[in-house]
Amino acid sequence: MFNAFSALLAEKVGFKAVYLSGGALTSSMGLPDIGLITLTELADAVRKIKEVTDIPLIVDADTGFGESVNVYRAVRVLEEAGANAIQIEDQVMPKRCGHLDGKEVISKDEMVFKLRAAIRARRDALIVARTDSRAVLGIGEAVNRAKTYLEEGADVIFPEALTSKEEFAEFAREVEAPLLANMTEFGKTPLISATEFREMGYKYVIFPVTIFRVAAKAMKEALQVLLEKGTQAPLMELMMTRKEQYEVIKYNFYEQLDKELSKYKQKNP
Numbered sequence: 001m002f003n004a005f006s007a008l009l010a011e012k013v014g015f016k017a018v019y020l021s022g023g024a025l026t027s028s029m030g031l032p033d034i035g036l037i038t039l040t041e042l043a044d045a046v047r048k049i050k051e052v053t054d055i056p057l058i059v060d061a062d063t064g065f066g067e068s069v070n071v072y073r074a075v076r077v078l079e080e081a082g083a084n085a086i087q088i089e090d091q092v093m094p095k096r097c098g099h100l101d102g103k104e105v106i107s108k109d110e111m112v113f114k115l116r117a118a119i120r121a122r123r124d125a126l127i128v129a130r131t132d133s134r135a136v137l138g139i140g141e142a143v144n145r146a147k148t149y150l151e152e153g154a155d156v157i158f159p160e161a162l163t164s165k166e167e168f169a170e171f172a173r174e175v176e177a178p179l180l181a182n183m184t185e186f187g188k189t190p191l192i193s194a195t196e197f198r199e200m201g202y203k204y205v206i207f208p209v210t211i212f213r214v215a216a217k218a219m220k221e222a223l224q225v226l227l228e229k230g231t232q233a234p235l236m237e238l239m240m241t242r243k244e245q246y247e248v249i250k251y252n253f254y255e256q257l258d259k260e261l262s263k264y265k266q267k268n269p
């Protein structure tokens, strides 16, 4: 999920929480997910989502925008903007998608300092500790880091880029904590359903870039139709109608509000 409209849609179809994905947000800005986005830009995205919905929001804060003190400030700013949970990962900068080859991790101690900073800074937000160590140092070290991060007070553990259902099951057996599974596509993790994750003991499952990828393909195909045919006629069936779109953005509510307020104005010129 990557903007206010998609958060509203998720809420409307019945999701109980949403994940603001760094990968999807940066793609929507036409940028790669390598830590180019600023804290201000991320906080702005959080604020825009929270302006229109109260749905619980997990925010992908990448590596926390620097060292421990930067993490402290990032958590303050993001929570003030409306984040209900904030995810920090143990990659080096420049970071990359956790499912790509060639990434590196910081030491466990460095991550512990970042987590301590995050926990000191937060008021109510949950701190999600993500470890990218599986791909670099193996599943044993991922389990070991997760246990340390938990002891340091992380609320949720996010093991990144596990490579099989068996590995997710093993991780869940070893790490007794609220666990988050990342079900992103075209990466290291095969498709596993939310039910399967739940049965293995995962409390949260994110589909961070799924709707962006579906929408991106649909946008490209629609543009090709427009260019080639000069009409949107073949696309009509595929569209959300104006009425449906307005329902998502609560158009009626604003119209009603305007009516009520102008009535008031007329009575009290």
Ligand SMILES: C[C@](O)(C(=O)O)[C@H](CC(=O)O)C(=O)O
Pocket: 020, 021, 022, 023, 024, 033, 060, 096, 097, 098, 099, 182, 184, 185, 187, 208, 209
């Ligand atoms: C979860 C993630 O951090 C994200 O930004 O959404 C990405 C997802 C992706 O690139 O597919 C990740 O590093 O796994």
Ligand SMILES: [Mg+2]
Pocket: 021, 022, 023, 033, 060, 062
């Ligand atoms: Mg990310």
